Amino acid sequence: KQEVTQIPAALSVPEGENLVLNCSFTDSAIYNLQWFRQDPGKGLTSLLLIQSSQREQTSGRLNASLDKSSGRSTLYIAASQPGDSATYLCAVRAQGAQKLVFGQGTRLTINP
Amino acid sequence: DAGVIQSPRHEVTEMGQEVTLRCKPISGHDYLFWYRQTMMRGLELLIYFNNNVPIDDSGMPEDRFSAKMPNASFSTLKIQPSEPRDSAVYFCASSLGRILYGYTFGSGTRLTVV
Numbered sequence: 001k002q003e004v005t006q007i008p009a010a011l012s013v014p015e016g017e018n019l020v021l022n023c024s025f026t027d028s029a030i031y032n033l034q035w036f037r038q039d040p041g042k043g044l045t046s047l048l049l050i051q052s053s054q055r056e057q058t059s060g061r062l063n064a065s066l067d068k069s070s071g072r073s074t075l076y077i078a079a080s081q082p083g084d085s086a087t088y089l090c091a092v093r094a095q096g097a098q099k100l101v102f103g104q105g106t107r108l109t110i111n112p
Numbered sequence: 113d114a115g116v117i118q119s120p121r122h123e124v125t126e127m128g129q130e131v132t133l134r135c136k137p138i139s140g141h142d143y144l145f146w147y148r149q150t151m152m153r154g155l156e157l158l159i160y161f162n163n164n165v166p167i168d169d170s171g172m173p174e175d176r177f178s179a180k181m182p183n184a185s186f187s188t189l190k191i192q193p194s195e196p197r198d199s200a201v202y203f204c205a206s207s208l209g210r211i212l213y214g215y216t217f218g219s220g221t222r223l224t225v226v
Contacts, residue, residue: 034214043203043219089155091215098143098207099168100215102155 002027002094006103014111015082021075021106023090028068034100035064035075036089044089048075052095080110116218118204124224130192133221136185137206145215146179146189147203155203161187162209194225 003026013019023033032051036044048057048064050073056065063076073090087107091100117136125131137144145160159169164181172179176195181187191198205217 032214036217041222044205044217046214046216049214091155098162098209099145099157099160100205104154 002030002092002101004090004092004101004103006088006090006106008106009104010107010109012109012111013080015080017080018076018078019080019108021077021088021090021108023073023075023103025071025073025092025101027094028071029095030068031093031095031097033064033066033073033090033092035062035073036091038087038089038105040086047088077108082110082112084108085110116204116206116216118202118218118221120221121219122222122224124226125194127195127225128193129225130190131194131198131223131225133189133202133204133223135187135189135204135218137187137204138216139185140208141206141216142184142209143207144181144187145205145207146187147205147217149201149203149220158189158202191223194223196225199223199225 005024007022030052034049035047037047038044050057050066061078066073087105089105091102119134142163146158147155149155158171159179161181179189201220201222203217203220205215207215
């Protein structure tokens with residue numbers, strides 16, 4: 001059974017810092033991994049989608065990496081801003097499956 | 113595209129009442145998913161459909177829960193009778209089945225059963 005873990009559960013950093021969020025999964029047989037952002041009381045916004053054959057994806061100040069063999073992904077946020085404050089969720093789609101399995105998320109707070 | 117549309121955004125109901133949540137997926141997407149989010153358990157898949165046919169309902173917690181997809185543009189999740197422990201945020205998501213595509217989530221329905 002695929003399990004996804006995100007560490008840390010919460011992170012608070014001052015504005016301007018570069019930071020890394022971690023995601024690990026137990027079964028490396030995946031199709032892809034997706035990072036989402038969730039603002040309080042809101043839905044999930046897709047940030048980046050990495051296919052199993054890719055090692056990283058970039059969008060603006062965000063960079064996501066994937067090491068499938070070790071079951072790890074990181075989300076790098078450069079030059080953090082207060083508007084980046086949200087919960088970040090990673091989810092994997094296992095091979096042969098359609099559903100996404102989610103981690104519990106990292107609640108990020110960027111202090112002005 | 114307007115994205116995945118869910119209604120209502122908020123629902124407060126009394127224990128024992130029937131609750132119906134609605135979802136309109138993105139046009140052309142052939143997969144539709146219902147997830148539930150709680151503080152304790154995070155995001156859990158309840159059921160998903162492919163081309164309007166239920167494929168996996170193993171996540172549906174009890175017989176009180178039922179889901180339908182009468183056509184490609186509409187799905188419902190019904191709880192009857194509702195209980196306080198059903199209080200959660202219910203999300204609908206849709207996707208193209210091809211592995212190159214990700215999932216798009218709706219804004220969710222926050223359900224409170226009192």
